[in-house]
Amino acid sequence: MSEKSEDKSWIEEIEVMGEQLVEKIKELAQESQVRRVRILQPDGDIAVDIPLSVGAIAGGALVLAAPILAVVGAIAAFATKVKIEIVRDEDAPKQDAPEADTDS
16 A cells, blocks of 8 residues: 655746846755756757755755756856746745635
């Protein structure tokens, strides 16, 4: 008998200019909800897949390895626009929840 994980996540796709790619990756690495970042090629194939769940182990302060940033930088140098796929956890604290419960 196997247990199913109730791990809920959602995927967001954004486009950034090539010169903004490295900075956007660093920004996403600091967000606690982000589990994975994928840089997509124009045809939809995954060019780089960066798991970021390791950041929780390091106390939330995630430092990307230099080789990963070098690859991201090389992609940024040759691309005008890059599509990024961001996988986020759904475990975000919902601040609007108490307001939604009041019906009067």
